[in-house]
Amino acid sequence: MKLIRTLLFFTFSLSLLAACTQVRPWERGILAKEEMAWRTNALEGALNDHIFFSKEASSGGSSAAGGGCGCN
């Protein structure tokens, strides 16, 4: 049931994307700024993923999982 609800939210989110405005290539300068990146610091992001993986029960989300560790 939870999986079905999750998939419904996912599909609903996709439908909202159709309401977005057309942004022409020369209007995307702000979007290219470093502070607008999904992950502004790759090493900091990887470290946080690793620490939270070893301290909490959850993982995953934005990409497929990488390698494991003992992390006790």
Add this chain to the structure above:
Amino acid sequence: MKAKPSRSLLAISTTALALPGIAIADAPPVNSSLSYQVSNYKEDNLTREESPFGDLGRYDIDVHQFQFISPIGRNFSLQVDANYEDLSGASPWFTTLGPSGSPIVNLSGASGIEDSRSELSVGTRYYLENGSIGGNIGYSEENDYRATYGGISAERHFNNDLTTVSISLSYSSDDIFPTDAEIFNRVISEDKSSTSAAINISQIINQVSTFQTAFSITEQSGFLTDPYKLIDTRPDNKTQIAWSNSYRRYIRGSDAAWHVNYRFYHDDFGVTSHTADMSWHQNFGNTIQVIPMFRYYNQSAADFFTNVDDFSRPATDFQSSDYRLSAFGAISAGLTVKTTVGDWDATLTGERYLANEKYSAFSVSQPSAALVRYFRVSLGLDFSF
């Protein structure tokens, strides 16, 4: 002597090539970069109330991270990541009922644990007209654990490059060989594997904001039990799903960017969690950036979690007192200061993490006595050339 291109011009050129729709084809990064970050995070000692007997010290961990990214020819890029981790301290070994009737923690080993982990990953990416494909392989080794993993990913742009869809697959094969196995009657050697898939959709909403949603599913099988707990038995397979959403918005009047992320997670151990975090990336001119961050996490307990180990139950019954499987919430707050000087970036980050059963939005029937609290500090350097 050839004049060195200005960093500003390179940045504009790089970002122009990276923007969907600007370039005729996707392109690798213009510059190479070399990054290093050193971090230390130390878990708070347990209190005497939590552990009436023995040492109270927990983990103290140093982490060194290296990354090298470089374009290769017109259509390829190379990425190399190397990590070294050094840890010492003790972790919860078993839990019992204390004199006051509350669970108490007994830490492992009078002399503590000394371990180190080394990891190397190499990846490449091939850039096409409307997207790219890539792959990576990696290897991680520590005193009692070895992992070999690989992954592939592909992305494509649609809708006048306003929409990007990416998919990724990964596989990891891990070997576990606990230290002092015969002394403490632990398993001698076990293995486990993990297969994961994810789909990610990014959308440009308008000139100042973007949105991303992603879904991943991971299947683990093999030895999933913690061999360092005095008693711990878990199922030999686990399916986990995660759904993440991210929003980025640039605030023109403030020259700052606002980041918001949310993740829903569920697995068939019975754990459900919600994670929400936000950060504010404030520019001060072109050389200084200050980034405060706040994160809230809360999870439910695994079906077989028990905060007091029950040694009367058969060893085949599923049970674990691992605090990571208990119901709890965690708050963390941090601050990063970044400065840019020529081709160099330097960052300094401090973060405080506090886990507590009172922070959980889920019902907590068995609070763990071993929830972790730590302080982390990181120093990073990045050089573009």
